[in-house]
Amino acid sequence: MVDAARPADRLRAQHRSRAVSEIPYSYPWDTAASAVAEQWSSLEPGEESGAIVAVAGRIMLSRPQGKLAFAELRDSSGSVQLFCLAKVTEDFEAFTHLSLGDWVGATGEVVRTKRGELSVKVTSWQLLAEARRSFGDKWHGVSDVETRYRQREVDLWANEESRGRLLARSALIRNLRERLWGQGFIEVETPILNPIAGGAAARPFTTHHNALDATFYLRIAPELYLKRLVVGGFERVFEIGRLFRNEGISTRHNPEFTTVEAYIAYMDYLGLMELVEELVAGIVMDVCGTTTLSYQGQTIEMGAPWRRATMAELTSEAVGRPVDVHTDRAVLAELLIAAGGKAPDDSWGPGKLLAELFEATAEASIVQPTFVTDHPAETSPLARRHRDDPDLVERFETFVVGRELINGFSELTDPDDQRARFEEQAAAHEAGDDEAMLVDEEYLRALEHGLPPTAGVGIGIDRLAMLLVDAANIREVIAFPTLKPLPQG
RNA sequence: GCGCCUCUAGCUCAACGGCAGAGCAACGGACUCUUAAUCCGCAGGUUUCGGGUUCGAAUCCCGAGGGGCGCACCA
Structure with missing residues (x-):
């Protein structure tokens, strides 16, 4: 648990506080720990290189x-041994009293000790x-898991694997950005x-803005704004950023989480699927050195192409009889109840019932990356x-190990249809579905200025990072996950 | 929100109804080639908090708080 300084720690501070007044404002280090290991690997035991370096890091x-x-001494690149002698090292006595965790800058010659340690x-x-x-x-x-999440600085100091997970996440995001930039996207x-x-x-x-005296909501998706930028003429845009959803916390859900959303003019969901599987497989290859991942004991093949199947096909397979969006409502409702899914509501049409039935039956059993479509x-x-069936849309979701990782579709560009869909949503909201959307007049006006055929996609960065580092809990790939605030006092 | 589990020294853990302990780190000391160095010494506790049962509670019971896992929620 987090706590004020206990007696043992206070003692430690008192004993050493004299040195703190001498702490410099900078330290002119010139060599990373890993560079010492790389450049002087051929030194023989007992040999001295003649090279003087300055290193800095934590004891x-x-x-x-x-x-x-x-x-x-450890820095962000790795570790190197410091070797001190009373005859050679200034302030030798104080060096012998350093504590684990102290930060130190040191200058000296690169040597290999008699016992063979590069120092x-x-x-x-x-x-x-x-x-x-x-x-x-x-x-x-x-x-202690609580200490690891609440005091991540301690976790990173103490646990190599925790550092590795956050570094992999950083590499993922960097690689993603570079790939999108390389394909002509603007961020x-x-x-x-x-x-x-x-x-x-x-x-x-x-939340509330005081000066405007207006209610604001933290975004749950950047989608509408991004498409407005496409209307404005940015044909390929993307945004990497935080989304906020006021819902439960689990091993797969954090209230604030990171996604990349990308929009591409003149493309449909078929082209987008190819772009997405190549993008993700490429990132996985660059970050992990392979597209074959081991995740929680299962082998996951992330290399393109990924399996494609429609929601109706997968659901039919799972329930053992053909179903689709045209199946009778009563039949779908009965199957949903039999599958132990959510209790069907009278307001639900066959589409909603089919989607629920898919979730209750097929979703969890999808292990390998799969585009669930239509x-x-x-x-x-x-x-x-959908160009072949107006009761369907041109959409895909990618599931991996039973989890939604990616969601994309051919964008609705027709302002009249969009208004009708918004109004359906608003009616559902009125009827008590507090997750249904409201009519967004600003967005409708933007569509009236003309959105070309466009495909758009969102990828969950945290969940992708979980796959890459074999993390069972989303908190392992978030530096400071959302936790219950500790009681005051 | 519901269920199960869990909380002991800075950290990792013992003690499981009968005097709260060890290793590590911290603090003091010895040691001219260490590798989790070794050795000697010293200190560190309202056993998460509040009640209760008992001659006696870290241990059993009730409540609160934090955490974990599962469920629910999450198209």
Whole structure:
């Protein structure tokens, strides 16, 4: 648990506080720990390189030994040993009293010790920060989950795997950006404070702007704004950013989470599926070095192409009889009840029933990346109607290990149809569905200026990161996951 | 929101109705090639909090709080 300084920690601070007044404002380091290992790997035991380097980092282990002292210094690139001698090292006595966790800058010659450890033979060094609190057991690290999430700085200091997970996430986002830039996309930013929370079905967070005396909602999706930018003439746009949904927290859900949404003019959902599987497979290859992932004991093949099947096909397969959006309502409702799904509501049409039936039966059993396509129009108010069936839309969702990872479609460009769909949603909202959308007049006006045929997609970055690093819990790939605030006092 | 589990020193864990302990780190000391160094010494606790049962509670019971997992919610 988080706590004020306990006696042992206070003692530690008192003993060492004298040194803090001498902490410099900068340190002129010139060599990363990993660079020492790479450049002087051929030094023989006992050999001295003649090269003087300055390194900086955190003391992870300290082994003072009389007139000698060894310490492991870690920076963001790796670790290097510091080797001190009373005869050579300035302020040697103080060095032997360093604590685990202290930050130090050190200058000296690169040598390999008699016992074969590549080291910096320190001539001068400086304390850069003292660790007034210990991080815990140098062997076991910190495993308490609450400490790991609430005090991520401690987790990162103590646990190599935690550092690796966040680094992989960073590599993923960088790779994604570079790929999209390379394909002619421009990166944009759209409002997080929205007068209407649109673009998805979810309960929003509410806030208030004092000067305007207006209610705002934290965005639940950037979709509508991004399409307005396409209307404005940006033919390929994307945004990487945080979305906020006021719903339950689970191993797969954090109230604020990160997605990339991308819109491409002149493309439909068929072209988009190809773009998306190539994009994601490429990222996985670059970050992991392979497209074959091991996730929670299962082997996942992320290489393109991915399986494609319609929602009706997969649902039919799962329930053992053919069903689709034209199947009689009563039959679908009965199958849904039999499958133990959500209790059917009288207001639900066959589209909603089919979607629920899919979720209750087929969804969880999809392990390998699969494009589930051709959703009911009823549950997809922003997607364009299917060219072969007006009760369906041209949409896909990608599921991996039973989870929705990606959602995309041919965008609805017709303002009249969009208004009709909004009005259906608003009616449902009126009837008590607080996740249904409202009519967004600003968006409708934008469509009236002309949205060309466009395909759009959203990818859950956190969930993709979970796959890449084999994390069972979304909190492992979020630096500071949402937690219940601790009681005051 | 519901169910099950869990909370002991800075960290990792013992003690399971009978004196609250160990290892690590911290603090003091010895040691001229260490690798989780080794050795000697010292200190560190309202056992998450509040009630109750009992001669006696970290341990059993009730309540509160934090956390984990599952369910629900999440197209």
